Amino acid sequence: MNAYFRPDTLAEALDVLETESVTVAAGCTDLFPATERPTLPGSILDITAIPGLRGVQQTADGWRIGATASWADIIRADLPPAFDMLQQAGREVGSVQIQTAGTIAGNLCNASPAADGVPPLLALDASVELTSKTGTRCLPLSSFVIGVRQTALVPGELVSAITIPNSAGEGASRFLKLGARRYLVISIAMVAVRLSVRSDKIASAAIAVGACSPVAQRLDMLEARLIGLPVGGVAKAITGDVVSPSLSPIDDVRGDAGYREDAAIELIQRAVTRAVEDVS
Numbered sequence: 027m028n029a030y031f032r033p034d035t036l037a038e039a040l041d042v043l044e045t046e047s048v049t050v051a052a053g054c055t056d057l058f059p060a061t062e063r064p065t066l067p068g069s070i071l072d073i074t075a076i077p078g079l080r081g082v083q084q085t086a087d088g089w090r091i092g093a094t095a096s097w098a099d100i101i102r103a104d105l106p107p108a109f110d111m112l113q114q115a116g117r118e119v120g121s122v123q124i125q126t127a128g129t130i131a132g133n134l135c136n137a138s139p140a141a142d143g144v145p146p147l148l149a150l151d152a153s154v155e156l157t158s159k160t161g162t163r164c165l166p167l168s169s170f171v172i173g174v175r176q177t178a179l180v181p182g183e184l185v186s187a188i189t190i191p192n193s194a195g196e197g198a199s200r201f202l203k204l205g206a207r208r209y210l211v212i213s214i215a216m217v218a219v220r221l222s223v224r225s226d227k228i229a230s231a232a233i234a235v236g237a238c239s240p241v242a243q244r245l246d247m248l249e250a251r252l253i254g255l256p257v258g259g260v261a262k263a264i265t266g267d268v269v270s271p272s273l274s275p276i277d278d279v280r281g282d283a284g285y286r287e288d289a290a291i292e293l294i295q296r297a298v299t300r301a302v303e304d305v306s
């Protein structure tokens with residue numbers, strides 16, 4: 027018989043996870059469309075009543091985004107400019123209703139190649155905190171999302187938080203998404219850029235691209251190329267030879283691989299140019 031659990035402590039939730047076969051449910055904005063039915067199948071562990079999993083907090087080490095923090099919570103949070111890209115991504119996730127219900131942790135756990143939360147969190151050096159009855163472990167986001175709809179979660183574990191280190195709180199940032207229309211659209215390509223500038227030169231760069239590979243990618247080669255360049259000509263240095271090797275776009279109904287690659291390069295150029303304007 028299917029059951030619905032809605033505990034109000036993390037300890038109770040972990041007990042349920044260990045003893046029952048359940049699906050973890052947060053905002054359900056991915057779970058419900060996937061069922062195409064009026065009810066979710068199987069037993070459900072609803073984690074939205076656990077106060078300790080809510081909200082966005084600044085800690086001594088950085089920032090902690092609770093597992094049930096919604097996109098609306100992120101958009102409203104008082105965060106430094108390095109997080110502008112995450113808030114900009116949030117404003118483009120679905121509609122206001124979806125942003126109110128949907129969680130950023132759910133976006134990561136769903137592990138869609140087009141998940142808009144992944145590139146900004148990669149560019150913020152985010153880690154994912156996983157908790158089970160046996161303890162807590164933290165994985166860099168790049169090791170948490172491991173394939174299309176695949177994560178490193180093991181049975182008995184849930185995501186309890188997303189953490190961002192103090193070192194990633196520096197610089198200006200931008201998120202740009204290309205879809206077939208402006209809102210309520212799945213990304214054809216999206217980019218997140220965080221940069222800092224010193225003496226008119228790029229001092230640090232974190233750049234990630236989504237929807238152009240099974241899992242969104244940081245562009246290490248491009249980041250290395252940009253560091254030390256004068257801000258004036260930086261967009262010209264963003265070329266296919268240092269972008270394309272990190273990407274493996276697919277052809278689908280939204281765009282072919284070549285279009286996605288060109289779009290990613292153009293979006294990075296625009297996002298970098300705007301981030302440079304913000305810090306100059």
Ligand SMILES: Cc1cc2nc3c(=O)[nH]c(=O)nc-3n(C[C@H](O)[C@H](O)[C@H](O)COP(=O)(O)OP(=O)(O)OC[C@H]3O[C@@H](n4cnc5c(N)ncnc54)[C@H](O)[C@@H]3O)c2cc1C
Nearest residue numbers: 052053054055056057119120128129132133135141142185
């Ligand atoms: C109309 C519409 C428009 C959308 N537009 C966008 C968009 O523009 N961009 C975008 O990226 N997404 C979009 N989405 C997808 C969705 O809204 C987001 O991915 C959202 O962030 C998912 O969060 P959720 O809390 O609703 O997840 P849920 O549906 O509750 O869960 C999603 C998955 O994560 C698991 N899960 C959730 N929380 C945890 C946890 N703490 N620990 C372990 N597993 C967990 C669930 O078991 C499930 O497998 C859209 C969806 C709809 C319906």
